[in-house]
Amino acid sequence: MCGRINIFSNDLNAKVSNSLGINFHSQQNLDLRPTQQVATLVMQNQEIDQQDASWGIQPAWSKKLLINAQAETVMNKKTFAYAFEQNRCLVPCSGWFEWRDEGGKRKQKYLFSHKEDVPLFMAGILYPSDDGMQLVTLTTSPTDECRPYHNRMPLLIVPSDILYWFHSEPKQLEHLLINNPSNIIKILAA
Numbered sequence: 657m658c659g660r661i662n663i664f665s666n667d668l669n670a671k672v673s674n675s676l677g678i679n680f681h682s683q684q685n686l687d688l689r690p691t692q693q694v695a696t697l698v699m700q701n702q703e704i705d706q707q708d709a710s711w712g713i714q715p716a717w718s719k720k721l722l723i724n725a726q727a728e729t730v731m732n733k734k735t736f737a738y739a740f741e742q743n744r745c746l747v748p749c750s751g752w753f754e755w756r757d758e759g760g761k762r763k764q765k766y767l768f769s770h771k772e773d774v775p776l777f778m779a780g781i782l783y784p785s786d787d788g789m790q791l792v793t794l795t796t797s798p799t800d801e802c803r804p805y806h807n808r809m810p811l812l813i814v815p816s817d818i819l820y821w822f823h824s825e826p827k828q829l830e831h832l833l834i835n836n837p838s839n840i841i842k843i844l845a846a
Contacts, residue, residue, distance in 0.1 A: 658723075658724060658752045658753075658754070658778075658793060658795060658808070658809065658810045659689070659690065659723065659724075659753075660687055660688060660689060660752060660753035661685075661688040661694065661711075661747065661749045661751075661752050661753075661778070662686055662687070662688070662749060662750045662751040662752060662753065662767060662769070663682050663683070663684055663685045663686070663688055663694070663695075663749055663750060664684065664686065664750040665681075665682050665683060665684035665685075666684070667750070667773070668680075668682060668748060668749070668750050668775055669681055669682060671774060671775050672697075672748045672775050675774075675775070675815060676697075676704055676815075676818070678697075678703075678704055678705070678706070679706075680695065680697075680706055680748065681695070681706070682694070682695035682748065683695070687753070688711070689711070690711045690712040690721055690723045691710060691711060691712055691721065692710070692711060693708050693709070693710055693711075694708070694709060694710075694711050694747055694791060695707075695708055695747075695748070696708070696709050696745040696746060696747050696780060696782065696789075696791060697745060697746040697747075697748060697777075697818075698743075698744075698745050698782065698822075699744075699822035699823070704818070704822070707745065707782065707789055708788070708789070709745070709782055709788065709789035709790055709791040710787065710788060710789070710790050710791065711723055711790075711791045711793070712790065712791070712792070713783050713785075713790045713791075713792055715735055722735070722792055723792060723793065724792065724793050724794070724795045724808070725781065725792050725793075725794055725795070726794070726795060726796070726808075727779065727794040727795060727796040727811045727833040727834070728796065728797075728833060728834060730781070730794060730833070731826050731827075736781060736792065739781035739782060739783055739792070740781050740826055741826050743781055743782040743783065743784075744779070744780070744781055744782075744821060744822060745779075745780045745781065745782050745791065746777040746778065746779060746780065746813055746818065746821065747777070747778040747779075747780050747791070747793060748775045748776070748777055749775065749776050749777075749778060750769055750775070750776070751767050751768050751769030751770070751776065752767075752768050752776075752778070752809075752810055753765055753766065753767055753768070753846060754766050754768065754802075754805045754806045754809075756804070756805045756806070764845055765845070765846040766805055766843050766844065766845055766846060767843070767844050767845075767846040768802065768805075768809070768841050768842070768843055769841070769842050769844075770840055770841065770842065771839075771840055771841065771842045772840075776810075776812055777812060777813045777814070777815065777818065778793050778794075778810040778811065778812060778813075779793070779794040779810070779811040779812070779813050779821070779832075780792060780793045780794060781794070793810055793811075794810070794811040794833070795808040795809060795810055795811060796808070796809065796810075796811045796833065796834060796836055797809075797834070797836075798836075799836050799837075799838045799839075799841065800838065801838070801839065801841050801843065802841060802843070805843065809836065811832075811833065811836065812836050812837060812840075813832065814837055817832060820832075
């Protein structure tokens, strides 16, 4: 489900800035939680720019904060369709956390990061509010290496698809919504 994000800012800021040719600056937060601020990437005036957002939205009809949306249905759900069409974003991160039942009452926390220690780009959508932008991250079916830990994982956009993610019409993105890159994730007990 991805309810925690890992932001190791010293390394992340330099790598994102260098790879995209922008000045990216995120605040370090090794266990970023819903409602906290996170740096996202957006397309503004035909350039990639940084936009900070609070993680999660609280629709009037929901008793719970919504932090994730299923990528496979994001275009069809009234709550998410407009944001997906108009306000797609990416969340550069060092990784994310999941907990797995290890038997009894014990749950083990695991960190999922890139095998080559490069940034991961989680797909998301933004919502403007009176308090600033709000973020919902997109999830999809897990890859083979992630499946033993959770039945969902963040939708990851590889660097070569970043401009395509921002410039394409929603229907042109369908293949990205169901296809996460395989064999790039390193999983460590945290």
